[in-house]
Amino acid sequence: MTGTPDLLELRDVSVRLGGQRRWLRPSVAPIQAVAAVSLRLRRGEILGLVGESGCGKTTLGRTILGLQRASDGEIRLDGEPVGDLSPKQARKRRKDIHYVHQDAAAALDPWWSIGRILEEGLAIQGLRSAAERRARVDHMLQAVGLEPGTRRRYPHELSGGQLRRVALARILVLRPRLIVLDEPTSGLDMSVQATVLNLLLELRGRFDLTYLFISHDLSVVERLCDRVAIMYLGRVVELAPTARLFARPRHPYTRALLAAVPRLDPHAARLSAAIEGEPPSAGRPPPGCVFSSRCRHAEPECREVMPELQDEAGHAVACRRWRDILPDDRHALAAGACDGPKPARRLGLAQ
Amino acid sequence: MLMLRKFARDVPAVIGLVIVLFALVVAIFGPWLAPYPGDIVASHLLQRLKPPSAAFPFGTDNLGRDMLSRVILGTRGALEVAVTVVVLAMAIGVPLGLVAGYRAGWLSETIMRVTDVFLALPQLILALALAQLLTPSLESAMLALALTYWPFFTRLVYAETRRLQASLFVDALRGIGASSGRILFAHILPNAISPVIVRATIGMGFTILVAAVLGFLGMGATPPAPDWGLTISESRNYLPSAWWYSTFPGLAILVTVLGFNLLGDGLRDFVDPRLRRSR
């Protein structure tokens, strides 16, 4: 490890939720929301964090931010440990990290105008001059592609796409270095998503940003992110550069996810369900490998030990059988998640 | 503008507003509006218990005093009690609710348990008891009512605060490093205040009712005050012949309370941030 340290590093971070004993009430069963996750975020990259609902991706995002305290593990920002702090102190130490909520409308105080909401962050940071606050807010509204008149409007008057822009502008005026984006495109139509995603790319270059992009939408992640981490039941099961992960997914869960995306290509073979059933509850994970209960390649040994995330040539996977199962599965993956130009692309004829 | 338009379309609420404004005018200018302002204390034994007529539209009471004047003059006392009690109760209840709702812990638990206890206390009996212990008067009645009415505000503000605490926008504020004070006073309080206003408006009507009960039972205003409840109590001895004696003060109570309730009900729909318009 030479040169500048990574922007953010997580080492074996675990988060247990609930589990407290309560007065006169039954105690809450603990949930291992995040289990021994190790991640590095390099300066300027976009790391995608992908998984289905309840896999712990949002909890992980909040832990990075400091709003959720990690039960175990280490968090380093610029090589400095910043873990194990109360939410208040953690936010102070990690003021370079900010978070954009999934539901942009609900994340804004309905009684406040957009201009006041945006200026508030600056006031909190101690910017006294009202004129300068205003100038910076106007500048940022412009940067995210909103009219200056937006400052006088109220959240309920804006469309979904505009609200995402406001949410971004609100964070950007604070000059963050790392932004945790929680499902920033969910609920937006495809035709609106594009403008938000292009804006994200543009802003990254302009303001020198790093993104942790939490999403369940693989098609967006594929085109936006530099690297992707796949989460299942609180664990990262695969982590690789985007192109490699989408071309040669190693973990059976990743492959099931990719295969499940409904494709436009009418010639693609209709796949039968790659995995059966639904994820077990995070409160009662199966023994051994968390995916073993739904994996059709699982062997008895898989149910004994949770495999570590092991890196091989920059492509990490937590599966003890990935080498064995890769070749036989080629045919099932022929639908497009595999190597080579996607068959669907050949049809790209519009406009 | 949109708010006003929407409010104007809500006929019952407008009626309520008109009644409340009218009651306020009567309360403030009562002595000038009443035909016989001296009838608070005066007595005219020759015109005892006269039925309604042109000279005495509401009739006269057992001491020959004009009922219309006494009903008008009683308005001020009723509203004074209502405003004082509700403001006092809010002054106690709202801060407690905010504190209890903001952070879970022993303090919050304690406040809410105490609130539960006070809710369990029979309000009227406690008010009667306190009024008795502090010597019966309008002031002790008001104090007693305030002391028994604050838990309603605490519960309401507590629930609102808890709801807002869990809301995404407060989470986002924490994310950008907003202090507790800012979150509590600049965001949670304004958001929680609308149901409090509604509750307070309806509470005014409710307080007028309870104060009238105290007066009726002789634990509130003392004779010869033109208190509505007290008057009804006095009138019982002259039933069934002098029906006007008890009818008109009762109607005054009914109309005033109705006004506050209608207004409060209307405000419920009216305090909605989505009605805010930039243009």
Add this chain to the structure above:
Amino acid sequence: MLRFVLRRVLYALPSLFGLLMVTFLLVRIVPADPAAVLAGDNATPQQIAAIRHQYGFDRPLTEQLALYLNQVMRFDFGESQYSHRAVGFDLRQRLPATLELTLAALVIATVLGIPLGVVAGVFHNRWPDFVVRVLSITGIAIASFWIAIMLQLLFAMQLGWLPLRGEMSSGIDPPPVVTHSLILDSLFAGRWDVFGDALRHLVLPAVTLSLGGLATITRFTRAGVLETLQKDFVLYERAVGYPKRRLIWVYVLRNSVIAAVTQIGLLFGSFIAGAVVVESIFDWPGIGNYTVQAILTADYKVMLAATLLIGLVYTLVNILTDLVHAWLDPRLWEQP
């Protein structure tokens, strides 16, 4: 479910203890000297001191508290200055009459209030809704003592259809006392004449008392129905062809009542306040009437005992409504 019940009951214990503390402190922290109040206006300082000693007000607070708790546990509140009988005895004897009255009022309020609320909600912003709203909001705005007098004036004095006051006509031989509830006792004794007479006496006070509750239940039910009608499941149930009546009176109603039930529990307090007034106007031999008379004569023992008793009943009613609430809403059964 059992766990839920148990927790809810346990949860009420601190409230009950708090109730004891408040009633204990109430008399001792008011600025007025209770002994002076008890002794009356023309008492000499010696008399006041004697009373202070008699009631133990001169002992340390902790000792007073221990004494107080001990008395409460034995349901011993001393002798009433007003009736010169044991307060506990008086209250026990009068409670059934109050329960008779409040239950009758509650039944009237519920049986009429829920359907009225449903009708108003279903016909939202049309004339049935308008009528019900005006009636219910008037019902809340009406002073119970005034409407009581008006009802007496009309039905008892002018029309003479119903008795003016009391529990039973004079000149009737009362049935043997078993429960202290006249209606039950007359039934046990098979005395139909007394039963009918008691019912006739019950009508006016029960109707008066029910008005406020009726209006409240109507309003909450209406609000609940309006909220439920917005839900997706109503749309779904319509889309799959549930018959309209069943949809409203079974599937919507149960959801709507859930919200109303807890509110009704909370409003029980005002129900009791209403009973106090109504009992004293109709001369009903319940605890409300008794308490008012006692308070008017500054009988602080009765005050305390009544406050405690009513607080206890309120707490129990709220436990009950919470349990009904939970029973109606399966989502609460396994909640942490």
Add this chain to the structure above:
Amino acid sequence: MRAVATLSEPTPPEPRPTEPILQVRGLKLSIRTDEGLAAVLDHVDFALAGGHILGIVGESGCGKSTLVRAIVGILPARAMIEAGHIHFLGEDLLGLSEAELNGRVRGRAIGFVPQDPYLALNPVFKVGAQLLEIMRWHAPDRGRKNARRDHRMRLVELLRRVQLPDPEAALERYPHQFSGGQRQRLVIAAALACAPALVIADEPTTAVDVTTQQQILDLIRDLVEEFAFSMLFVTHDLGVVAQLCDDICVIYAGQTVESGPTRDVLAAPNHPYTRALLACHPERSDAFVGIPGVVPSPFRPPPGCRFAPRCTYALAVCPQRMPYLVGGPAGRKVDCVLAEIGAAA
């Protein structure tokens, strides 16, 4: 310009049933609101052939849900149907009374799968009671002796068929005790309980994860074949349509802009909006492509073609042109002046 009028890939003629089971023609619908009259649907036009799955595709706010409610007859009180017909099995549903709709259509001839079954199931009633209620009023053998017992048995059978674990016990449970995918299976079974001719699914996979979505789509595909019903599948996801639907109908701002066999339309879209929509799809572009402009407000819709203000091919006549579907080969229809010109040329 030529690409508009001609198909890039000819489709082999397929034998298809000629009689549509459901046909919506020229449907125009407005809703009175506090802010004025919202023209939610304006000339919606499509036909669902017997045994087929027709995908209704549109972005949020295009009127998909209102369309579904119009077909089932559960429109909000302030909605007005201004023109059009909804022909189902030979009769116009708009001409039926509420009693007739409830007695013959809803739950019986038309099954319904809601968007979010968590919200669509009544939280305080057992699942079994809710599903049996539908059968009680609409099953073909209702009112017969032992009907209740038969219904129960049939329902358990159906739940087993939709792969719900432990179907017997499921009847005694409440909606919140199921997972998202299980609830979706429950409402699918409910839709099939009375052997309907048509099932309408309103975005049935929006609330579930992608792996569950795949399972549900597979299930639906099998059930359509096995139970021989037709299906109207409303969605915003072109990928889902491509995987599931035989035919497609694209709606923009309350107007049908294009319809035809899914395969053909996706391969060679004729309407500029369909093309723009497909161009946004990740499989059709590596960059992020959007559609400039915003969907017009239903309170002030642009005259004529509602897509014209955002359309790169818009002509001066577009705002004057009344919505009108131009027929093309192989069952294709498109509502665009360019197609008219192309057809005439």
